[in-house]
Amino acid sequence: MPKLIETRDLVTNFYTYEGVVKALNKVGLVIERGTTFGLVGESGCGKSVTARSMMRVVQEPGRIEGGQVLFYPGEDGQEAVELLSQSEAYMQSLRGDQISMIFQEPNAALNPIMTIGDQVAESFLFHRKKEMCAKVLEDLKTADLPWPGLKKLLEFFYRRAAADPGDRLCCWASRTPILKRWQQRLFREARRRSVEIIAALDIANADQVVDRYPHNLSGGMKQRILIAMALACEPLLLIADEATSNLDVTIQAQILDLLRKLKKKSISSILLITHDLGVVAETCDRVGVMYAGSVCEVARVGELFRNPLHPYTRALLDAVPKFSVSGQLKSVEGNVPNLVDPPSGCRFHPRCPLRRKICAQRLPELALAGPDHLVACHLAGGRSGSAQVWGGR
Amino acid sequence: MLVFVLLGVSVLIFAILMTFSPERRAMTYVETPQQVKDIPQIIKQHGLDDPAHVQYFRWLKQISTGNWGWSFVAADTVWNAFWRYLPITLELNLFTTPLIIIIGIWLGTQAGIHKDTWLDHLTRIFAIIGWSLPTFLFALIMLMLFYGYFPLFPPGIIGDKVQMFILENPDKFHSYTGMYTIDGLLNGRLDITLDALRHLAMPVFTQVVVVVALLMRVMRSSMIEEISKEYVITARAKGADNKTIYFRHARKNALIPVVTVAGWLVAFSMEGSVSVEIIFNRRGIGWWLAQSAIALDIPVLMGMCLFFGLVYVVTNLVIDILYAAIDPRIRLT
Ligand SMILES: Nc1ncnc2c1ncn2[C@@H]1O[C@H](COP(=O)(O)OP(=O)(O)O)[C@@H](O)[C@H]1O
Ligand code: SF4
Ligand SMILES: [Mg+2]
Numbered sequence: 001m002p003k004l005i006e007t008r009d010l011v012t013n014f015y016t017y018e019g020v021v022k023a024l025n026k027v028g029l030v031i032e033r034g035t036t037f038g039l040v041g042e043s044g045c046g047k048s049v050t051a052r053s054m055m056r057v058v059q060e061p062g063r064i065e066g067g068q069v070l071f072y073p074g075e076d077g078q079e080a081v082e083l084l085s086q087s088e089a090y091m092q093s094l095r096g097d098q099i100s101m102i103f104q105e106p107n108a109a110l111n112p113i114m115t116i117g118d119q120v121a122e123s124f125l126f127h128r129k130k131e132m133c134a135k136v137l138e139d140l141k142t143a144d145l146p147w148p149g150l151k152k153l154l155e156f157f158y159r160r161a162a163a164d165p166g167d168r169l170c171c172w173a174s175r176t177p178i179l180k181r182w183q184q185r186l187f188r189e190a191r192r193r194s195v196e197i198i199a200a201l202d203i204a205n206a207d208q209v210v211d212r213y214p215h216n217l218s219g220g221m222k223q224r225i226l227i228a229m230a231l232a233c234e235p236l237l238l239i240a241d242e243a244t245s246n247l248d249v250t251i252q253a254q255i256l257d258l259l260r261k262l263k264k265k266s267i268s269s270i271l272l273i274t275h276d277l278g279v280v281a282e283t284c285d286r287v288g289v290m291y292a293g294s295v296c297e298v299a300r301v302g303e304l305f306r307n308p309l310h311p312y313t314r315a316l317l318d319a320v321p322k323f324s325v326s327g328q329l330k331s332v333e334g335n336v337p338n339l340v341d342p343p344s345g346c347r348f349h350p351r352c353p354l355r356r357k358i359c360a361q362r363l364p365e366l367a368l369a370g371p372d373h374l375v376a377c378h379l380a381g382g383r384s385g386s387a388q389v390w391g392g393r
Numbered sequence: 394m395l396v397f398v399l400l401g402v403s404v405l406i407f408a409i410l411m412t413f414s415p416e417r418r419a420m421t422y423v424e425t426p427q428q429v430k431d432i433p434q435i436i437k438q439h440g441l442d443d444p445a446h447v448q449y450f451r452w453l454k455q456i457s458t459g460n461w462g463w464s465f466v467a468a469d470t471v472w473n474a475f476w477r478y479l480p481i482t483l484e485l486n487l488f489t490t491p492l493i494i495i496i497g498i499w500l501g502t503q504a505g506i507h508k509d510t511w512l513d514h515l516t517r518i519f520a521i522i523g524w525s526l527p528t529f530l531f532a533l534i535m536l537m538l539f540y541g542y543f544p545l546f547p548p549g550i551i552g553d554k555v556q557m558f559i560l561e562n563p564d565k566f567h568s569y570t571g572m573y574t575i576d577g578l579l580n581g582r583l584d585i586t587l588d589a590l591r592h593l594a595m596p597v598f599t600q601v602v603v604v605v606a607l608l609m610r611v612m613r614s615s616m617i618e619e620i621s622k623e624y625v626i627t628a629r630a631k632g633a634d635n636k637t638i639y640f641r642h643a644r645k646n647a648l649i650p651v652v653t654v655a656g657w658l659v660a661f662s663m664e665g666s667v668s669v670e671i672i673f674n675r676r677g678i679g680w681w682l683a684q685s686a687i688a689l690d691i692p693v694l695m696g697m698c699l700f701f702g703l704v705y706v707v708t709n710l711v712i713d714i715l716y717a718a719i720d721p722r723i724r725l726t
Contacts, residue, residue, distance in 0.1 A: 096632035
């Protein structure tokens, strides 16, 4: 599979009053075209920050300090665009169009005082303005207008906007009272598209839902609206940041089903962030495991569950709620480290049952430990069949 | 609703009134020194030692028929004097209110967007000066600078020449509203409007600087809070530019808590013009109230309490309506 997006040695810090939170410690991930990549790890390990760094939407007081984010927009995955060195304007044209994101908290992720329709329509207005203006221009030819002068004027504006969405004259007119009404047909077109995409996500009465406000909708509905917003421009990569964690189980299953269906229909890849290993097993092709700001292990789903090589992954798999003979639940022992002053070397070493002297001194690099199986551990790095170190599972 | 609140206010005011002894209250009917010995008679005549509720309803009846008593400070009935002084205060607030709201919200928004930049620090200094310097001191400094050293903006309401002209030609200048800036326009006398504006400039400036500080700070913190919310990240992830994020998404949300503060500040500014009116010698409600308080002109104090009660009730009503207009989660019942 050709690559779609890749991070290399990504470092993101948060400058808080308590000190510098070193949230990402050289994160390297590869997401391939048309696949679903799962990212798992305890809460606070930096999954969200990784996703936000990829899109360059890290919130204050965070800053991306180093590394690379390579985006491969071409089919063959050859030519790369380094996103961290691009201008903000380029990123704006990319976000929501090529890469989009849905969030954990559907209640907080929608603007409470804007109608659903207006919020969904924004996606189209940001990225499909040119196309929509051309469409309106086409429709104008057959439209009946009260007087011919108006038609001329509208055609004039739409022709300019269809040629260049950022046209100075059109922008000026959009801010001027009365004149700004030239955009009405554009807004109507954006609204039509919003209704269409909302209806496509199994929401009944889409033409009424667009006039509602977020507080009128249930959590599951809001999450669908967020998905509609993210999918509006058919992105190449959809990042779902714990998109189902705060919904109840049946709604969660529905949303995951929806995501699976959508992925089949369009070729978009999904970066699925979750802490639910069951969801990963069902939905993903490849999985990355994160711990305290670094990636410890990346493998295909079956391989990871069958043959986990990193001690943390093994602990995580053991912690999955399942009843053993005694009916006891295991959890990963120890505490999540403080990222202001993280442990030296391998960040997992204070909790690792297998630590060696070298573990506290050197950061283990992510290295191939089997076919399509990367591990960052001094005991597994580069050695085939290292699973025998701990015996098979 | 409105009526009930006003009734509550009137009971409170009356309760305060009743803490004065009947003799004390009888004094308000005394106009000449000879009458002082007639006080027992006045008490009987006006029923000042009747049971409280009898007096309350009598007082309420008087108030509601426009009989608010006699103000010896104004040497007129309270009702007449009130309508004479009100335009002066209203005129001041006519200019300060929009300025306070526009400047406060605009500067607060900018400071919030450009947090910790020179612009933010500048507005912070401005707010500290406006908020911590006593109004009278600030007003005096203004007067000293712009009248004492540079005689640009004189105190008072209108210049002597204009005053003379109006007194001598009562047929040429009709007072429609009692506000010279507006009457000047209505009479087609732009020079009078301009002269009135010249006298208004300093009081308006002082009042705006003093009141705008708080509004600006509230708007700033509200804006900062909104910018850090999840939905802003959603908008950013959609591809929104900063302008859309700040002005289409964040600002309207940030305004919700600010509406209350703005409403209260405007109401406060109505009565808070006391020091401004005294120092710039504008005889409006604030000036009258201060004089009455010093001279213990009780009918005036009572009437003004009721008036400010009304101002606050109306302000709250406007705030509620604005809330419903901005925030779809709130429905008027
Ligand atoms: N706004 C913020 N301010 C300070 N620290 C933050 C902020 N957001 C995230 N972090 C830090 O980054 C680390 C990773 O957070 P996050 O990516 O949200 O975790 P999760 O894996 O649960 O999504 C956390 O340990 C947290 O301390
Ligand atoms: S590098 Fe060492 S401490 Fe880290 S996971 Fe491997 S064995 Fe454990
Ligand atoms: Mg998270």
